[in-house]
Amino acid sequence: MEDKKRNEAYNRYVKAKIPKTHAWPSLFNSFWVGGVICVMGQGINDLLMLAFPSLSQQSAWAYTLIILIFIASFLTGIGVYDQIGKFAGGGSIVPITGFSNSITSPSIEFKSEGIIYGICVKMFTIAGPVIVFGVVSSMVVGFIYWIISLF
Amino acid sequence: MEIFLSYLWVFLIGGLVCMLGELLIITTNITSARILVTFVLIGVFLEAIDVFDYISDFAKAGINVPIIGFGASLAKGAISAVKTHGLLGVFTGGLTATAGGIAAAIFFAFIFALIFKSHTKK
Amino acid sequence: MEFEQTIKLKKQPRIIGSYTIVGPKEGQGNFGKYFDYIMKDDSFGEKTYEKAERKMIENAIVGVIEKAKLLPKDIDILLAGDLLNQIVSSSYAARAFQFPFLGVYGACSTMAESMAVGSVLVDGGYFDNVVCCTGSHFSTAERQYRFPLELGNQRPPTSQWTVTGAGSCALSLHGEGPKISMITFGKVIDWGVNDVNNMGAAMAPAARDTMLRHFKNTKTTPGDYDLIVTGDLGKLGSEILIDLMEDEGVMLGVNYCDCGQMYFKREQKTLCGASGAGCCATVFNSYIVEKMRDGQYKKILFLPTGALLSATSTQQGDTIPCVCHAIVIEM
Structure with missing residues (x-):
């Protein structure tokens, strides 16, 4: 009981002792890097629409995302994306490029364990939850719509 | 001028969404996997209450490039598939709508993992 | 035991030799000029970082035997540990040598643990020359405890950097040293x-x-x-x-x-x-x-x-x- 009190007091003390870093620089960096990535996406999308006028809006978006995913995956491979991430934090995690990075990085990391047990098994160690949560929650939404549509 | 303004909106909203992610990281110290999950759920929710399209109309890539857009297409796919296929759509809709992104991420990750080697951080 | 937890060594073994090998980033740090060997590249010419860690520990053991002016046959026992699961780096490094091996694990305190056990063994008179060695590698520790190297995340302000390096010392009753x-x-x-x-x-x-x-x-x-x-x-x-x-x-x-x-x-x-x-x-x-x-x-x-x-x-x-x-x- 006394230990518990001591531990709580110690954790409170440690929390107060942690040096307060200024949040503004990292917030600013994440803002402009994230903004630039989104502008890049818009630019790619607009160029696609210009070059291939027959493309539907939806297909153009799909191509845009695929191109962004390709770029991020490539930058991860040559070891640049983690440096962008170190600088921008949320700015390069939240866009779809961060999703691509989180799939490519463990694949490369665990390549040494072989193609099956390394690359393929470890591919979703970070991004797996994103797909699981996304699929499950969208199915819940779809199911609710189905119930509503019955009446 | 109009194009410039629309790009400014993309920049501002995209930046704000990413900054929100950074704010979450700073204040709660959560890992990037949780950040991604949180934003996907936000996207699904925005689509479910039918406000995503209104934001998307003027924010364009600013809301579609962040992983929120991925969540929204999952939900949108599920909802529209329910309208055409009924119950089966609940199962097929989400992944069908996002298949391009997921397949691309898997494919490129696999190819680049074969080519590249991890680099030590500096 | 005379005192709880504390022992006083009667014969007081000496550190007759010590050797260090570090990665390039560590070599640029404050102690750069004191290290015996600074690797040009973290992978140390090996295919994986795990193999590089083994080679580092192996080289540290070879280095300390040389610096203590001993021959491998003079070494009675090796005490070594590292941070990887089942302390594999040390075990794999030890297979290159013809003396017995005791694996020790105390996470970052492994150096103290191996020196403490080693000096007790020497002080007791059972072993003449004991080699103690510990090492860690940034890239292997990062993968085991944290995230892939290429993941674009930020390190929290309280985090620390795992050192790429191995250090070893030879303990003996005969010879000069602390x-x-x-x-x-x-x-x-x-x-x-x-x-x-x-x-x-x-x-x-x-x-x-x-x-x-x-x-x-x-x-x-x-x-x-x-x-x-x-x-x-x-x-x-x-x-x-x-x-x-x-x-x-x-x-x-x-x-x-x-x-x-x-x-x-x-x-x-x-x-x-x-x-x-x-x-x-x-x-x-x-x-x-x-x-x-x-x-x-x-x-x-x-x-x-x-x-x-x-x-x-x-x-x-x-x-x-x-x-x-x-x-x-x-x-």
Whole structure:
């Protein structure tokens, strides 16, 4: 009981002792890097629409995302994306490029364990939850719509 | 001028969404996997209450490039598939709508993992 | 036992040789000029970082035997450990040698544990020459405890940088060098910190406990030592330790320092400093041993700390148990 009190007091003390870093620089960096990535996406999308006028809006978006995913995956491979991430934090995690990075990085990391047990098994160690949560929650939404549509 | 303004909106909203992610990281110290999950759920929710399209109309890539857009297409796919296929759509809709992104991420990750080697951080 | 936890060595084994090998980033740090060998590349010419870590430890063992002016056949036993699961790096390194091997694990305090056990073995008269070796590698530790290297995430402000490096020393009754006179074995202490990015705060109570016990048993004060050096508490952890000791009425003054805090230069951006089994092993076996041989330090208290956690215990939300062993080395 006394230990518990001591531990709580110690954790409170440690929390107060942690040096307060200024949040503004990292917030600013994440803002402009994230903004630039989104502008890049818009630019790619607009160029696609210009070059291939027959493309539907939806297909153009799909191509845009695929191109962004390709770029991020490539930058991860040559070891640049983690440096962008170190600088921008949320700015390069939240866009779809961060999703691509989180799939490519463990694949490369665990390549040494072989193609099956390394690359393929470890591919979703970070991004797996994103797909699981996304699929499950969208199915819940779809199911609710189905119930509503019955009446 | 109009194009410039629309790009400014993309920049501002995209930046704000990413900054929100950074704010979450700073204040709660959560890992990037949780950040991604949180934003996907936000996207699904925005689509479910039918406000995503209104934001998307003027924010364009600013809301579609962040992983929120991925969540929204999952939900949108599920909802529209329910309208055409009924119950089966609940199962097929989400992944069908996002298949391009997921397949691309898997494919490129696999190819680049074969080519590249991890680099030590500096 | 005469005193709880503390032993006084009768024959006082000497550190007759020491050797260090580090990565390029470590070579640019504050202790750069004291290391014996600085690798040009983290992968050390190997296919994987795990293999590089093995090679590093292997080279450290070969290096120390040479520097102690011994031959491999003179070595009676090897005590080694590292941070990887089942301490594989040390075991694989040991298979290259024709002497017995004891694996030791104390996380970042492994150097102290191997030196403590080694000097007791020598002091007891059963072994003539014992080699103690510890190493860690940034890239292997990062993958085991944290995230893939290429993942674009930010390190929290309290995090520390695992040292790529291995340090070794040879203990013997015959020869010249600093002698190990007293050892205080530490208890496992857990004050309820579960933040893996704040190891310094988790380990400081363990250092406090062992330090207090040591001062009490040996009836010494911080002023009796030329240098009191902890392992890898880092910037935050060593500040916490100073506070904790002050609460107990023990003032740690200018003769107190921490290997992890001093390891890297400010512009190397390692936040709270260095950590890992290689951190205190490389500082001790290069800088500290050299300064003792030069006569700059006559009596030091060496207190490496270790966080005894695993990736699984972390994911299950457990708090971090920590240990700290104290060794007195005199010239």
